[in-house]
Amino acid sequence: MAEKVLMKGNEALAEAAIAAGCRHFFGYPITPQTEVAAYMSKRMPKIGGTYLQAESEVAAINMVYGASSAGMRVMTSSSSPGISLKSEGISYLAGADLPALIINVQRGGPGLGGIQPSQSDYWQATRATGHGDFHILVFAPSTVQEMVDLVSDAFDLGDQYRMPAMILSDGMLGQMMEPVVLPEASDKPLPEKPWATNGTKGGRPHNIINSLYITPTELEQLVFERFKKYDEIKDKHQKAECYLTDDAEIVVVAYGASSRIARSAVNTAREQGIKAGLIRPITLWPFPDKAIKAAVPTAKQFLCVEMSMGQMVDDVRLAVNGAKPVAFYGRTGGVIPTPAEVLDQIKKSGGAE
Amino acid sequence: MERLTIITGHYGSGKTTFALNLACDLAAAGKAVTIVDLDIVNPYFRTEDHRAMLESHGVTVISPPYANTNLDLPGLSAQIYGAFERAGEVILDVGGDDAGATALGRFTRQIEQRGYEMLCVINARRNLTAEPEQAAELLREIEQASRLKTTALVNNTHLKQFTEPKTVRDSLPFAAEVSRLTGLPVRYTTAPKALAEQLREIPNLYPVEPFVRTPWES
Numbered sequence: 102m103a104e105k106v107l108m109k110g111n112e113a114l115a116e117a118a119i120a121a122g123c124r125h126f127f128g129y130p131i132t133p134q135t136e137v138a139a140y141m142s143k144r145m146p147k148i149g150g151t152y153l154q155a156e157s158e159v160a161a162i163n164m165v166y167g168a169s170s171a172g173m174r175v176m177t178s179s180s181s182p183g184i185s186l187k188s189e190g191i192s193y194l195a196g197a198d199l200p201a202l203i204i205n206v207q208r209g210g211p212g213l214g215g216i217q218p219s220q221s222d223y224w225q226a227t228r229a230t231g232h233g234d235f236h237i238l239v240f241a242p243s244t245v246q247e248m249v250d251l252v253s254d255a256f257d258l259g260d261q262y263r264m265p266a267m268i269l270s271d272g273m274l275g276q277m278m279e280p281v282v283l284p285e286a287s288d289k290p291l292p293e294k295p296w297a298t299n300g301t302k303g304g305r306p307h308n309i310i311n312s313l314y315i316t317p318t319e320l321e322q323l324v325f326e327r328f329k330k331y332d333e334i335k336d337k338h339q340k341a342e343c344y345l346t347d348d349a350e351i352v353v354v355a356y357g358a359s360s361r362i363a364r365s366a367v368n369t370a371r372e373q374g375i376k377a378g379l380i381r382p383i384t385l386w387p388f389p390d391k392a393i394k395a396a397v398p399t400a401k402q403f404l405c406v407e408m409s410m411g412q413m414v415d416d417v418r419l420a421v422n423g424a425k426p427v428a429f430y431g432r433t434g435g436v437i438p439t440p441a442e443v444l445d446q447i448k449k450s451g452g453a454e
Numbered sequence: 455m456e457r458l459t460i461i462t463g464h465y466g467s468g469k470t471t472f473a474l475n476l477a478c479d480l481a482a483a484g485k486a487v488t489i490v491d492l493d494i495v496n497p498y499f500r501t502e503d504h505r506a507m508l509e510s511h512g513v514t515v516i517s518p519p520y521a522n523t524n525l526d527l528p529g530l531s532a533q534i535y536g537a538f539e540r541a542g543e544v545i546l547d548v549g550g551d552d553a554g555a556t557a558l559g560r561f562t563r564q565i566e567q568r569g570y571e572m573l574c575v576i577n578a579r580r581n582l583t584a585e586p587e588q589a590a591e592l593l594r595e596i597e598q599a600s601r602l603k604t605t606a607l608v609n610n611t612h613l614k615q616f617t618e619p620k621t622v623r624d625s626l627p628f629a630a631e632v633s634r635l636t637g638l639p640v641r642y643t644t645a646p647k648a649l650a651e652q653l654r655e656i657p658n659l660y661p662v663e664p665f666v667r668t669p670w671e672s
Contacts, residue, residue: 215524
């Protein structure tokens with residue numbers, strides 16, 4: 102196995118994308134994701150790839166659309182306000198059934214908000230990365246190593262289902278350093294893309310990449326087919342980590358950086374004799390409702406912890422479906438909850454003697 | 455006037471950890487110490503995060519006015535000019551890479567007038583500068599951006615909480631090679647305080663407290 106090296110989360114995302122065969126990056130600087138682009142600007146020219154700092158986020162996502170149409174493995178990255186700017190392009194990618202990797206290193210919002218870490222783009226990522234009836238795949242790593250691992254999953258699943266995929270990170274995960282084992286550059290060929298507009302070579306008929314459909318019934322039919330595909334993904338590709346949940350009475354649900362804090366609080370709660378556990382969604386879309394439902398029988402109370410005013414808590418409540426109470430605790434605006442605060446909430450949730 | 459020590463190196467090589475330790479140790483030895491957070495690149499994990507700890511050790515802290523706020527304004531405090539006139543030990547904790555060292559260029563005249571030691575922190579386990587040639591190349595880029603000369607190396611090889619005595623021992627040939635390539639001495643080899651006893655054989659060993667932590671490690 103390769104030696105462990107220290108990397109920032111943002112750098113790990115970039116290096117993992119290169120290892121997964123991505124050779125095209127289009128972006129625009131914004132804190133706290135800038136290292137993704139900075140890393141790509143250093144590495145891409147050395148490996149025959151393309152790094153381009155576009156004139157805006159809107160331009161960058163449309164360059165992604167172009168490269169993806171031509172069958173390239175392509176990515177962009179930004180932080181919260183920049184993702185809002187990209188949303189039109191993301192909808193077009195979904196409408197044209199194009200795979201692409203989009204990184205969101207979340208910061209405080211709304212508006213320009215601030216540069217400190219946040220998780221207040223959950224609704225945007227899972228509900229509305231753009232207009233129209235569609236979903237994108239959303240992955241939520243919680244360690245630098247997991248960022249590396251999920252990047253190739255995101256590319257592969259995106260290609261398999263021909264849809265955009267997002268890594269929903271946050272400023273804390275992006276900026277912190279942890280030891281990682283980098284993947285060997287994959288020598289397996291990237292999947293064939295017979296739909297790509299990469300030249301007919303005088304042989305096959307023209308491929309067309311498009312999201313405009315003239316007749317309503319044709320568009321409806323296409324959306325129906327996409328939703329069949331979404332159902333298959335919900336069935337096959339939910340991912341979550343269940344930590345100490347077998348006998349858990351207080352089930353904490355948290356993703357990304359807040360799951361690191363929640364895990365620390367759950368460990369302390371266990372030391373104090375409280376039966377607490379943690380469910381950590383790794384895919385946010387599809388949301389791992391099976392893992393949540395599996396914890397319902399032992400649970401007396403669910404507690405969702407987020408760096409927001411409460412967004413994922415909606416999906417937890419849908420999954421629990423009224424069977425048990427679901428409480429929420431969060432800090433927002435760039436403030437990170439402490440393990441002590443979360444422990445306090447666990448005790449308030451009925452974990453105290 | 456005493457020393458001016460400038461700490462440079464790759465992003466995440468451990469510049470801030472080393473700078474914080476140096477400041478506390480000099481203060482404990484009875485020196486008047488001023489530390490300047492000169493990082494105009496990194497939004498988080500910086501000297502300013504440790505202001506309360508530093509001040510409790512009697513260290514004076516000068517930071518960019520917007521450090522740790524929600525503003526992305528890489529402005530530098532005018533107080534920095536005063537720092538070059540101060541008696542006692544002055545430490546500059548510089549931002550990563552040549553990008554971070556660019557901020558130093560503005561103070562080249564004051565720095566040269568006072569006289570300085572510029573240390574470059576290297577880490578054999580830090581991606582992109584884990585090869586001696588890469589570390590030496592970055593050192594040259596930092597010198598170009600800052601218009602100052604590095605005077606010595608600090609081998610700060612670590613893997614955060616996964617650092618073992620072997621991690622430090624295995625880095626010695628790396629540090630020796632960077633030293634050979636650059637013609638600079640290795641001033642210190644650092645080790646987490648908890649491991650220092652096991653690594654006594656290493657010359658110029660500098661035990662460090664790993665101050666820089668994530669919120670769930672505290």
